[in-house]
Amino acid sequence: MSTVAEVRSAPPRRRSIARRKATDLVIKVFSWIGAWFGIAVMAFIVWEVVVRGAGALSIAFFTQPTPQDVTSTAGGFANAIVGTLVITGVAALIAIPAGFLGGIYLAEFGRNGRVATAVRMIANVVMGVPSIIVGVFAFAIIVKPVHHYSGFAGSVALAFIMLPVMARTTEDILNLVPNEIRESGLAMGAPRWKVTLGVVCKAARGGLITGATLAIVRVAGETAPLLFTALSSPYWMTGLFGPGGFFEGPVANLTKTIYDFSGSPYPHWQALAWGGALVIIIAVLGMNILVRLLFQRGKEW
Amino acid sequence: MSTVELDATQSPGAPRGAAQAAPRGHRLRIGDPIFQVLATACGLGLAVAMFGLAGVLVYNSWPAISGLGTSVFTTVAWSPVDHQYGALAALAGTFLSTLVAMVIAVPLALVIALLLVELVHPAVARVVGTAIEMLAAIPSIIFGMVGIFVIVPFIQDKLVPWLLTTPLANVPGIKPGPQNQGGGLSIFTAGVVLAFMVLPFITAVSRDVLKMVPQVTKEAGYGMGSTTWEVMHKISMRYANSGIVGAVFIGLGRALGETMAVAYLIGSVYTQLPRSLFDPGTSIASLIAQQFSEATDKIQVSALIELGLILFLITVVFQIMAQVWLRRVQRSTGGRA
Amino acid sequence: MVGTTVDEQTEMHSQATVVPPRLEVAEDRRGAVEDFDQLPSEISVRDLDFFYGKEQALFGNSIEIKKNRVTAVIGPSGCGKSTHIRAYNRIFNLYRDQKAKGEILFDGANILSSQIDLLDLRRRIGMIFQKPSPFPMTVFDNVAYGLRQHYRMSRSDLSNRVEDALKRSAIWDEVEHKLNEPGNALSGGQQQRLCIARAIAAEPDVLLMDEPCSAIDPVGTAKIEELILALKNKYTIVLVTHNMQQAARVSDYTAFFFQGRIVEFGPTTKIFSNPAEKQTEEYITGRFG
Numbered sequence: 001m002s003t004v005a006e007v008r009s010a011p012p013r014r015r016s017i018a019r020r021k022a023t024d025l026v027i028k029v030f031s032w033i034g035a036w037f038g039i040a041v042m043a044f045i046v047w048e049v050v051v052r053g054a055g056a057l058s059i060a061f062f063t064q065p066t067p068q069d070v071t072s073t074a075g076g077f078a079n080a081i082v083g084t085l086v087i088t089g090v091a092a093l094i095a096i097p098a099g100f101l102g103g104i105y106l107a108e109f110g111r112n113g114r115v116a117t118a119v120r121m122i123a124n125v126v127m128g129v130p131s132i133i134v135g136v137f138a139f140a141i142i143v144k145p146v147h148h149y150s151g152f153a154g155s156v157a158l159a160f161i162m163l164p165v166m167a168r169t170t171e172d173i174l175n176l177v178p179n180e181i182r183e184s185g186l187a188m189g190a191p192r193w194k195v196t197l198g199v200v201c202k203a204a205r206g207g208l209i210t211g212a213t214l215a216i217v218r219v220a221g222e223t224a225p226l227l228f229t230a231l232s233s234p235y236w237m238t239g240l241f242g243p244g245g246f247f248e249g250p251v252a253n254l255t256k257t258i259y260d261f262s263g264s265p266y267p268h269w270q271a272l273a274w275g276g277a278l279v280i281i282i283a284v285l286g287m288n289i290l291v292r293l294l295f296q297r298g299k300e301w
Numbered sequence: 302m303s304t305v306e307l308d309a310t311q312s313p314g315a316p317r318g319a320a321q322a323a324p325r326g327h328r329l330r331i332g333d334p335i336f337q338v339l340a341t342a343c344g345l346g347l348a349v350a351m352f353g354l355a356g357v358l359v360y361n362s363w364p365a366i367s368g369l370g371t372s373v374f375t376t377v378a379w380s381p382v383d384h385q386y387g388a389l390a391a392l393a394g395t396f397l398s399t400l401v402a403m404v405i406a407v408p409l410a411l412v413i414a415l416l417l418v419e420l421v422h423p424a425v426a427r428v429v430g431t432a433i434e435m436l437a438a439i440p441s442i443i444f445g446m447v448g449i450f451v452i453v454p455f456i457q458d459k460l461v462p463w464l465l466t467t468p469l470a471n472v473p474g475i476k477p478g479p480q481n482q483g484g485g486l487s488i489f490t491a492g493v494v495l496a497f498m499v500l501p502f503i504t505a506v507s508r509d510v511l512k513m514v515p516q517v518t519k520e521a522g523y524g525m526g527s528t529t530w531e532v533m534h535k536i537s538m539r540y541a542n543s544g545i546v547g548a549v550f551i552g553l554g555r556a557l558g559e560t561m562a563v564a565y566l567i568g569s570v571y572t573q574l575p576r577s578l579f580d581p582g583t584s585i586a587s588l589i590a591q592q593f594s595e596a597t598d599k600i601q602v603s604a605l606i607e608l609g610l611i612l613f614l615i616t617v618v619f620q621i622m623a624q625v626w627l628r629r630v631q632r633s634t635g636g637r638a
Numbered sequence: 639m640v641g642t643t644v645d646e647q648t649e650m651h652s653q654a655t656v657v658p659p660r661l662e663v664a665e666d667r668r669g670a671v672e673d674f675d676q677l678p679s680e681i682s683v684r685d686l687d688f689f690y691g692k693e694q695a696l697f698g699n700s701i702e703i704k705k706n707r708v709t710a711v712i713g714p715s716g717c718g719k720s721t722h723i724r725a726y727n728r729i730f731n732l733y734r735d736q737k738a739k740g741e742i743l744f745d746g747a748n749i750l751s752s753q754i755d756l757l758d759l760r761r762r763i764g765m766i767f768q769k770p771s772p773f774p775m776t777v778f779d780n781v782a783y784g785l786r787q788h789y790r791m792s793r794s795d796l797s798n799r800v801e802d803a804l805k806r807s808a809i810w811d812e813v814e815h816k817l818n819e820p821g822n823a824l825s826g827g828q829q830q831r832l833c834i835a836r837a838i839a840a841e842p843d844v845l846l847m848d849e850p851c852s853a854i855d856p857v858g859t860a861k862i863e864e865l866i867l868a869l870k871n872k873y874t875i876v877l878v879t880h881n882m883q884q885a886a887r888v889s890d891y892t893a894f895f896f897q898g899r900i901v902e903f904g905p906t907t908k909i910f911s912n913p914a915e916k917q918t919e920e921y922i923t924g925r926f927g
Contacts, residue, residue, distance in 0.1 A: 012789040017757050020787075024528035028420060031412035038413055038504075039432045041497050045439055048447050098343045105344030109337055115345070121624050122348045128551065128620035129354070129613060130558025132586050136593070136609040137354045140361045160350065167347060193336030221440025224560040224586070228594045255442050259561065262446050277443050288438045292431065422734060521771035521833065524729055525784045525840065526760035535783070540774040 046285070049277050056275025066257055066272070068234045073268050077276050079236045083252040086237065087151050087230055088220045090246075091158035096212050099163045103170020108196055120171070123164035134160050135225035143229060151237065151251030154230030158219040165218065169211030173204045206295040217287045221280055223255035232256040254280055355613065362607035368600055373607060378572035379588060381596070386604040388611070390574055394488055394567060394582035395612075399556040401492025401578060402499055406556075407549055409496070410503035415533050417504075418511045430508065437501035445565030448494040449486075453566065456493075457485030461579055477579040484579035486568035491584070494562050499552040506551055510544025510630050511537055544630035550623030554616045560586040585612045674891075674905070680705040680844055680874040681726060681749075686740035688721050688730075688898075695721050696898045699740070703844075708866060708875045710885035710906065713895030714921065719878045720768075722895065723846045725749070726876065727763040728756055745843075761788050763844040764837030769853050770829035772821030773836075777813050780821040780832055784840030803839035807831045808865050827858020831865065844874045851884065863888050882922055886910050894918045 060076045067075025102123075110116020138157035143149055177200050185195035201208060219225075226232075231250035238244030254276050261273035359366075365373070369386055376387025413433060417426040461477065461484035470476050477484045484490075514537045522532035538545065568581020569591060575582040583591075585608050596602045681703035688696035696718045703709050711719040721730075728749060730736040742749040749759060761784065773780050781800040785791065791799070800817075804810040809831040813824065821832055830850055837845060847866070851859040866875060866888045879885050885892050886906060893903040894917070902909060902918045913919045 012785075012791040012795065015788055015790055017755060020528055020531070020757065024530040027412065027415070027530040027533075031416035031420060034409050034412040035416050035429050035433070038409070038436065038497075038500060039429065042432055042436050042439075045443065045447050048451060049443060052450070098346065101340045101343035102347050105340035109340055110344060119344050119348050121621075122351050124624050125617055125620040126347065126351050128554040128558075128616055128623070129351075130560060130586055130616055132560040132589055133354070133358070133558065133609050133613045133616075136589065136606055137357055139593070140357045140606065144361075160354075163350065164347060167344070191330075191336075192333045194332070196336070217438065221438075221442070223440065223442045224590060227590055231594065255440065258442055258446070262449075263565075273446070277446055280440055281443060284438050284440060285435060288435060515769075515771070517767050517769050517771045518773065520729055520732065521765070521767055522773065523732060524727060524760055524765035524767070525787065525836070526757040527787060528757065531787060535787075536773050 046281060049274065049281050052271075053274035053276075053278030056271045057278065061272070061275050065236055066234050066252060066261075067269070070264075070266050070269070075272070077254065077257065077272060077279070079233070079252040080254045080257040080276065081279065083151065083230070083233075083237055084220065084254040086246060087154045087226070087251060087253055088158060088216060090152065090155035091162060091219060092212075092216050094155065095159035095162035096166055096215070098159075099166025099215070100170050100208070100212075102163070102167035103174065104196060104201075106167060106171040107174035108192075108200070120168070123168050126164040127168070130224070131157075131161055131222050132224035132227070135227055135229055138225065138229045146248075148248060149229060149231040149250040150248055151230045151246040151253075154226045154251065154253065157225035157229050158222060161219050161222065161225065162215045165215045166212060169215065170208060173207035173211060174200060176207070177203050210291045210295045213287055213291045217284050221255060221284050223259055226253055226256050227259075230256065232260060355610075358606060358610040358613055362603055362610045364600060365603035365607040369604060369607075373604065377574050379583070379592075380572055381592070381598060381601045384600075385572075386601070388585065388608055390571060391583050391585045391588045391608065392611075393574055394491075395557055395584040395586070397488045397575060397578060397582070398491040398495055398563060398567060398584055399553060401489055402495035402556045403549070403553060405493065405496035406500045406503055406552055410500055410507055410548070410552070411538075411545070413500075413504050414507035414511055415530075417508045418537075419529055419533060430505070433504050434501050436497060437505075441498065441559060441561040442565075444494050444498055444562040448490065448562060448566045452494060453485040453490055456487070456490050456579075457483040460484070464579075474577050475579065477577050486566060486581050487579045488567060488575055488582045489578040491563045491567040492578070494566055495556045495559055498559055498562060499555045502555055503548045503552040506548035506627070507541075507545050510541040510548065510627070513544070513630065514540045541630055543626045547623045547626035547630070550619045550626065554619040554623065557619065558586055558612055558616045560590050563587045564590045585609075674702075674704070677704045677707070679703060680744070681876075682741075682743040683722075684741040684743070686722070686725060686738060686742060688718070688725060689737045689739075691735040694898065696725075696738075699898075699900050701893055701900055701903055703874060703876055704891065705874050706870055706872070707890040708870050708877055708888055710889030710892045711876065711878045711895060712880070712882060712885050712892060712921075713901075715880060717895040718898040719895045720848050721898075723765075723848060723876050723878055726844070726846055727760050727765055728754070729760075729765065731756065761840050762842050763846060764840065764842035766830065766833050766837060766845065766847040766850045768849045770826055770833055772824070772829050772832055775821060776818050777821050777824070777832060778817040781835050781839045783836055788840055799839060803835040804832075806838060806869070807835035808861060808868070809835060825858065827854045827861060830854055830858065830862060834862075834865065834869075838869070838873065842873065844876065845869065847875060847877045849878050849880060852880065859884075882910075894921060896921070 058076070060074065061078070062076060062081065063078050064074065064076035065079035066077060102119075106116050106120055106123075110119065134157050137160065138153045142153040142156055181203055182195060182200055185199040186192070190198075230253050233244070233250040233252040235244055235252065237246055237251050238249075240246050241248050243249045258273045258276040258280070261269040261276070264270065264273075365386065373386055373388045375389070376385060377389040378385045378387050379391060413429075417430050421429065464470055464475065477487070518536060518540065519532055522536045527535070563584050564587035567583055567587055569583055569587070570581040571583050571588060573580075573582075589605050589609055589612075593602070593605050596605055679702045683699055683701045683703070686696055686699040687694060699722055701709075711722060713719050724730045725738045725742060726744075726749065728738075730738065738750050740750065744759075744763070747754060773783060775783070778797075778800055781803050782796055785796055785799055801810065804813060809828060812828055813832070816824070821829065824832060830853075834845070834850075851862055854862065863884060866877065869875060870890075877885070877889060889906045891904065892906040892909040894901045894909065894913075894915070896917055902913060902915045904914075909918060910922055913922065
């Protein structure tokens with residue numbers, strides 16, 4: 001047992017504890033700086049948009065359509081706001097039920113089977129497909145065959161983006177519902193669809209509402225998929241059909257209008273664009289924060 | 302997304318509701334098959350949609366693929382008036398701006414994830430984490446606007462002039478080339494803004510995988526006399542390394558395909574390869590965004606769709622790699638990322 | 639070891655391992671015959687209180703941990719035995735709401751004092767956890783972890799010391815050809831001995847073992863118990879266990895914990911044959927716990 005004594009009596013050179021602690025401290029300081037920097041960037045963006053956009057918000061902004069005359073200082077974004085609501089709303093009507101059912105398939109029927117695993121993987125991949133590609137896709141399947149841009153094509157593009165988000169969110173949330181809840185329903189002899197919709201989804205309704213809201217909010221701020229689908233228009237949407245209608249003509253929308261106006265050389269148009277940006281940021285961040293506050297229970301972090 | 306609201310009154314309520322449903326269930330035996338078929342159809346529809354998208358892209362870019370051949374990959378300039386459809390400049394811009402973004406975003410995301418997982422109280426971590434996540438909620442177009450009105454002047458008037466006074470100016474790839482517009486609208490600017498757009502994604506995934514490191518392993522590390530940083534980079538990051546790789550791939554995929562902010566900031570030069578990060582250029586996505594709706598020539602539309610197909614394939618590859626790496630960490634820890 | 643050649647070393651080790659470290663349990667249980675007060679203390683705990691938030695978990699614990707002896711800590715689950723030894727290396731400091739009050743004297747200083755350097759303290763007081771916790775790296779790197787972290791040494795010195803630690807942990811023969819395989823590829827019992835090797839490679843004075851066998855099969859448990867007996871010649875060992883037979887088999891002194899208090903502390907033979915307290919007797923005869 002002399003080895004041990006020898007090992008202990010001949011200690012090797014120690015590393016400097018002070019230096020190790022200094023490295024540790026430096027990294028910790030960096031991570032604080034990093035986090036504050038991230039938050040500061042976030043706050044800075046919001047601040048810039050508020051400062052530059054607040055002046056543009058007026059009654060006219062919410063009641064008048066986009067100006068066509070560059071010399072006038074009248075006009076607002078009302079047609080674009082309405083257009084965005086309609087386009088996003090139709091997208092939600094398409095994608096939320098389909099995505100919801102797709103999520104039910106993954107969580108309740110497919111589970112860990114091969115097909116469901118593949119579908120889950122594909123959904124994850126589709127979530128990462130650039131939104132402009134989806135715009136190209138919607139252009140190719142809707143705009144190109146009928147030879148005109150339409151709000152509906154924009155809705156289809158947005159719906160395509162929402163679909164996997166909604167499905168995966170639904171699945172994740174349904175997976176959190178304890179199995180006993182399913183079993184207690186099925187044990188009473190209720191059919192599967194009633195248990196799933198009436199019991200499981202009801203138990204998870206908070207999460208499902210949050211998921212759906214966040215999915216809507218996420219596409220509401222998208223621009224790229226609308227560039228060559230809904231395009232833009234200086235006019236009000238005139239209805240469902242006809243040259244100014246939802247299905248047959250370009251529809252004014254906030255993001256594309258902001259893009260066009262912010263790139264214009266006219267200060268008034270630029271001011272309107274900032275106003276539009278402010279409206280979008282308020283809506284998007286507001287909804288995000290609201291649903292998180294309302295349905296935060298049970299969320300781990 | 303892991304929000305769920307479980308009502309305390311739910312469990313007693315559930316059997317009651319089911320009991321009421323039972324008698325009708327006997328009459329509606331077809332309910333279950335219909336429901337299952339419907340749900341399965343929607344699930345499979347997702348997969349079909351993805352392949353449909355790929356097929357549509359291939360179909361519509363076929364005129365360009367067959368008509369232009371490999372010239373898309375071998376020529377630099379994109380100039381529809383001259384019937385030149387070379388994508389090299391766009392590809393270079395795409396990869397360089399993504400590179401800049403990742404160089405900034407990955408270390409930043411990792412130190413923030415370290416903070417969220419190891420250093421602060423969970424309640425603080427939640428607030429900070431949510432604030433960082435909110436960056437992902439800000440629409441791309443707003444990043445572009447703030448970038449063009451605030452970041453571009455800063456880089457043009459402050460950063461680039463300062464850089465030119467330092468030895469860095471002589472480093473190839475830093476000094477703006479002759480065609481530069483002062484470095485404001487440049488690949489570098491686009492990359493910086495992209496960094497903050499992908500930061501929340503990389504941070505969130507890294508944080509989630511670092512959280513899956515078992516507490517006992519970390520305790521064992523501290524028990525060996527390790528500092529927080531030593532535990533993090535020698536143990537936790539090794540444990541979660543495949544997940545972190547997955548997080549980086551997710552960020553990469555996002556950065557490569559990001560459109561609007563880049564379209565605002567990258568400078569829209571379609572015909573020259575950038576010689577410096579401070580040169581203007583273009584990216585695949587911003588090229589499509591800026592030329593598609595004005596494209597009149599059939600071959601131009603088709604060529605743009607071919608670019609879309611290339612971008613699609615690139616991002617799909619990165620997303621699949623991300624999923625594979627994330628699944629690896631899931632399997633090794635038994636948890637779900 | 640600086641001047642030792644590899645050959646000399648392996649020779650010495652083969653001596654150590656050829657003669658199995660199995661020791662006669664009865665003979666080895668020195669607590670029965672020696673004079674407790676004459677023995678040097680490695681750790682002296684005085685009036686240790688412990689709090690999880692506002693909830694007090696330990697009440698006025700006082701105990702002398704003797705040098706080069708095995709001290710077993712027994713008691714029903716939730717009695718605070720793990721909490722008690724987790725104060726010795728201040729691992730509880732990882733959690734914000736956990737607080738300890740009182741004195742834990744080690745090498746002339748109070749462990750609980752803010753002056754204590756935690757990194758050095760934890761090098762000197764190693765810990766083995768309930769669940770085997772190999773780091774996500776090779777067997778070799780696991781054992782080298784503490785050495786690399788705390789010391790600067792040549793590569794050959796490092797591999798000598800890793801080998802030495804693995805031999806002293808009675809696992810060398812099993813992993814000799816697996817040094818480059820991941821640590822978690824070993825069996826549970828091997829993983830736990832790997833963790834012991836990792837701890838002793840850094841040359842600690844004390845080994846804290848928090849129910850080291852609770853996740854290990856009987857064969858693995860027997861090997862670890864043998865190892866504990868062999869290691870106590872060089873290390874002071876504090877062993878938390880819910881297994882009374884294990885405490886009887888390997889420890890010199892035993893402390894019985896109940897509801898955060900040390901009910902009885904004394905030579906293991908006495909605790910198990912002739913306990914002074916009624917609660918101790920009830921526990922060891924299996925009437926509760």
